[in-house]
Amino acid sequence: MIQIEQVTKRYPAKQREREVIALQEIDLQIEKGDIFGIVGYSGAGKSTLLRLLNGLEKPTSGSIHVNGKKLAVLSDGELRVLRQKIGMIFQHYHLLWSRTVRENVAFPLEIAGKTKREIEQRTEELLRRVGLWERKDAYPSELSGGQKQRVGIARALANDPFLLLCDEATSALDPETTTSILQLIKEINQEMGITVALITHEMSVVDAICNKVAVMETGSIVELGEVKQVFREPQHEVTKRFTEGLGGDHIA
Numbered sequence: 001m002i003q004i005e006q007v008t009k010r011y012p013a014k015q016r017e018r019e020v021i022a023l024q025e026i027d028l029q030i031e032k033g034d035i036f037g038i039v040g041y042s043g044a045g046k047s048t049l050l051r052l053l054n055g056l057e058k059p060t061s062g063s064i065h066v067n068g069k070k071l072a073v074l075s076d077g078e079l080r081v082l083r084q085k086i087g088m089i090f091q092h093y094h095l096l097w098s099r100t101v102r103e104n105v106a107f108p109l110e111i112a113g114k115t116k117r118e119i120e121q122r123t124e125e126l127l128r129r130v131g132l133w134e135r136k137d138a139y140p141s142e143l144s145g146g147q148k149q150r151v152g153i154a155r156a157l158a159n160d161p162f163l164l165l166c167d168e169a170t171s172a173l174d175p176e177t178t179t180s181i182l183q184l185i186k187e188i189n190q191e192m193g194i195t196v197a198l199i200t201h202e203m204s205v206v207d208a209i210c211n212k213v214a215v216m217e218t219g220s221i222v223e224l225g226e227v228k229q230v231f232r233e234p235q236h237e238v239t240k241r242f243t244e245g246l247g248g249d250h251i252a
């Protein structure tokens, strides 16, 4: 589904600052149905990789194919259509604070030009799915962190994405809420067949729901493979540090 080949991303030097090589010769494949974890410390290049995946930025060199289409050759219009089919959730939710829960979920449907009736139906369906229909008229400021992330998830699913990108989606949540949000992401993956790519600095998140993992350090992937295998025999120092003391609370 996603093929990343020899991708390098450089940010040119600015006054007094040197050029940054955010990603260096990255090779990565994400297959349909994966819950793919990308883990690394701050500055490793995870967010840059996510921005390249949804076409927000272009690689300096190398190629990215999504569903067989090379991103670099898509027109702005084609990229926009593709991006409607890529849902995204964020650490700080990025909700519209002046809109109710229902209106937040309706927003991407309005942009996609759906009819009022379609929007009403789909919004109700999604809010019921994430367990927030009762709070449909609340404003984000009236919700807990976990509830806000459920709104974010419902909004991300609005246009039937084939891919869900999660940017530190549970990093602002307490452990119990984290477990329930990860459970929901897992269910979405299994029930709706949506492929998930998530970035995190917490190996416990990878442990809980991912089947594959890439460990990043300073712009490179230092370890890659099936989660079980990587956890059983971590090879790289960074992976060893990340996997130390993990108990293996996998969500089935």
Ligand SMILES: Nc1ncnc2c1ncn2[C@@H]1O[C@H](COP(=O)(O)OP(=O)(O)OP(=O)(O)O)[C@@H](O)[C@H]1O
Pocket: 011, 020, 021, 022, 040, 041, 042, 043, 044, 045, 046, 047, 048, 049, 201
């Ligand atoms: N727009 C930009 N211009 C210049 N440098 C950038 C830009 N975006 C990212 N970088 C640099 O690229 C490197 C990788 O950053 P990135 O945000 O991808 O890492 P990360 O692993 O997501 O870290 P964090 O977890 O802190 O978000 C860092 O050195 C960062 O300073």
